Amino acid sequence: MPVSAIRVRRLCTELSGVARTSELAELGVDAYSLRLAVDAGEVVRLREGVYGVADLPAEVQTAVRHGGRLGCLSRLGIDGVWLLEQPASVHVAMMRTGRRRFHSECRCITHWSDSRLAGPAVALDEALVQVLGCRGEEEFFVALESAMRKRLITRSGIERIRSRVPKVHRGLVGFARWDADSGLESLLRLRLRAHGLALASQIDIPGIGRVDFVLGDRLILEVDGKQNHVDGFDSLIGTEHARAAAASKRHKDLVRDAVAAAYGFETLRFDYALVVHDWPLVEAAILAKVDRGLHLRSRVAGRGR
Ligand SMILES: [Zn+2]
Ligand SMILES: [Zn+2]
The missing domain is CATH 1.10.10 (Arc Repressor Mutant, subunit A)
Incomplete structure (x- = not known):
């Protein structure tokens, strides 16, 4: 039978x-x-x-056809970990003793591993370590904080990562927090860390409301359009509705900036694409304010209110 x-x-x-x-x-x-x-x-x-x-996910099938298991960025994507850039090909983890198979339309990126692998995908902590080697510090850090925020990883998982990354990157693991609000926040905190600048996110300021980030005491950073890819806002662009919404948002932003200025705050406003793809410009704008001490509460008495 x-x-x-x-x-x-x-x-x-x-x-x-x-x-x-x-x-x-x-x-x-x-x-x-x-x-x-x-x-x-x-x-x-x-x-x-x-x-x-x-119904095995297509990427997992590709990884197995390739002779290995789903690894690195592709593995993180399965759990919805926030990535700076979606992988264009499937990242495959292979045991060093394994044999790579040639299959149709193979554009896979192979990662060789010494650890004993089981199942069709590597563990999340192993995938994160692979991301550090594959894409570098920023993608690793952003993904790590996303995994922590989603509680996909435990403290012992973090310890395993710390013990496996090169010594020079251990401080980065220690710098990661469980409560980063978004991938954008992770990226900004990491990039500003290089300048010794601390960043607070989602701060309520009396008279102004909730702002995206505050640097030091009084430099507000607002980043527009960070939800575009989530809200489908892009698909609305060009419609009458979107133009009206943009005009109304612009007015609200101007009011906010004026109120913030009246309270002694400085505001810098960027959009998501600028922060991610044109960092040197964003960095120069922030540092110009910081160099003049505009992020700190003034020590000199003003005209008085
Ligand atoms: Zn990779
Ligand atoms: Zn392949």
Whole structure:
């Protein structure tokens, strides 16, 4: 009696979604049953001797076809970790003893690993360590704080990361917080850290309301459009509704900046694209204010109020 296609699928699921023919054989699934399950669309053949459940995410399937497991940025993406840049290809973790397979449309980025890997994707902490080597400090730090904010990682996971990253980057792990409000905040805090500048986010200022960031005592940083990709605001641009909304927002921003100035605050306003893609300009604008001490409460008495 062949094993039913549904049961083959269930056994595959219990084996983390991906199973070797030998593992399935031990559970009583013969080659004929396996073929029936493939024909029924319950499982797919990923490479010779390896099968996966049909609804396995496409990136995971690619990683297994490549001969490894989903790793690095691609692994983080599965859990919705915030990334500065979405990966254009699938990042695959391979054991050093493993063999790379050539499959159709392979644009994979291979990461070699010494650790024993199990399952179709590496652990989150391993993926974060890979990101540091692959994309560098900023992408690593932003992803780490996102994983912490979403509670996808535990304190012991953080410790494992700290012990595995090169010594020079350990301070970066220590600098990461559990309560960063957004990826943008992580990026700004990291970039300003190089100048010894601390940043507070989502601060309520009496008379003004909630502002995105405050640098020092009184330099407000507002970053517009940071939610664009989430809210689908982009798709509204060009419509009458969007123009009216933009005009009304601009008026509100001007009022806010005037009120902030009246209370002795300085305001710098950027948009998300400027912060991410034109940092030298943003940095120069911030440092020009900081160099004149405009972020600190004035020590000289003003005209009095
Ligand atoms: Zn990578
Ligand atoms: Zn590949």
